[in-house]
Amino acid sequence: MDPLTRSSITVETEMTRKWTYALTAVGILVATPALSEALWDKIERTGEVVCGGIHAYKPTSFYTGSELQYEGYGPNVCRQMVADLSEEMGKPLTVRWHETTWQSVVLDLQAGRIDIFPGMTATEERKRALDMAGPLYRMTDCVLAGRSAETKETWEEYNNSDVTFAMVTGTAQTQFITQDLPQANVMTLKEMNEAIMAIQSGRADFVVQELPICLQTFSTTPQVFSGYTVPKPEHGIPAAAGLRKDGDGRLRDFIQAWGERKRADQSIVPLLIDGFQAAGMDTDSIPEGIEF
Numbered sequence: 001m002d003p004l005t006r007s008s009i010t011v012e013t014e015m016t017r018k019w020t021y022a023l024t025a026v027g028i029l030v031a032t033p034a035l036s037e038a039l040w041d042k043i044e045r046t047g048e049v050v051c052g053g054i055h056a057y058k059p060t061s062f063y064t065g066s067e068l069q070y071e072g073y074g075p076n077v078c079r080q081m082v083a084d085l086s087e088e089m090g091k092p093l094t095v096r097w098h099e100t101t102w103q104s105v106v107l108d109l110q111a112g113r114i115d116i117f118p119g120m121t122a123t124e125e126r127k128r129a130l131d132m133a134g135p136l137y138r139m140t141d142c143v144l145a146g147r148s149a150e151t152k153e154t155w156e157e158y159n160n161s162d163v164t165f166a167m168v169t170g171t172a173q174t175q176f177i178t179q180d181l182p183q184a185n186v187m188t189l190k191e192m193n194e195a196i197m198a199i200q201s202g203r204a205d206f207v208v209q210e211l212p213i214c215l216q217t218f219s220t221t222p223q224v225f226s227g228y229t230v231p232k233p234e235h236g237i238p239a240a241a242g243l244r245k246d247g248d249g250r251l252r253d254f255i256q257a258w259g260e261r262k263r264a265d266q267s268i269v270p271l272l273i274d275g276f277q278a279a280g281m282d283t284d285s286i287p288e289g290i291e292f
Contacts (some may be wrong), residue, residue, distance in 0.1 A: 042115075058213070059216055068096075098267065158184055164206070165204060167186055199226045
């Protein structure tokens with residue numbers, strides 16, 4: 001090949017490479033315009049808010065129909081939040097649901113598949129990845145004991161190598177057990193049904209859940225558990241709302257103020273209780289003195 005031909009090919013190859021990079025960059029920008037838009041502006045433009053729903057985590061969130069409808073106290077909170085945001089914006093807003101899991105919810109929020117997920121713990125890791133607003137409410141933790149195990153009065157009694165917890169990966173309760181009860185064994189599983197099966201088969205002794213979920217689990221699967229308790233000192237994890245970091249913060253600030261008002265006047269409580277009852281829970285079984 002003569003030098004002139006080789007030079008021409010080199011120039012064409014370099015131009016092709018540059019055009020490829022340019023087109024790729026344009027493609028990326030075209031593919032992700034929503035992520036450059038503030039959440040407030042996106043909601044105002046589209047007239048809808050995408051809330052996250054978990055398929056089978058009663059009474060927190062559960063799927064009820066083919067139109068992607070969710071019930072439970074999490075969806076109740078999201079619906080009321082959107083109703084009040086609609087009033088603030090002065091325009092009607094609709095709620096659309098996107099199904100998620102505890103393992104994928106952070107990524108779904110970051111990717112813009114979900115606008116708001118109300119009901120997640122504001123851990124340091126999550127605060128680095130997301131904007132967090134809250135707390136919106138607080139749920140006390142409860143321990144369920146398998147048939148071959150006995151409940152204990154204090155958390156410290158669970159902190160020994162003879163104890164095995166079956167826990168759902170990614171939940172705040174799993175993090176609490178891992179950090180605060182380091183001597184105990186922790187079996188992490190994808191879904192709560194798998195954790196219950198681990199208890200039933202004798203592979204694990206205990207499971208920790210938020211109190212309403214604990215009462216629901218005990219009432220629906222009494223053949224699996226010997227009892228439940230709220231260990232001392234009472235431990236509860238405040239729940240916040242997670243949002244994508246959008247560099248704007250108007251929606252985060254709205255939800256922060258919304259949560260402060262709802263907790264101050266306790267108008268958050270009926271939303272929680274209605275969610276418990278929608279899941280078939282006997283709310284009279286909630287111990288006295290439990291606050292949300």
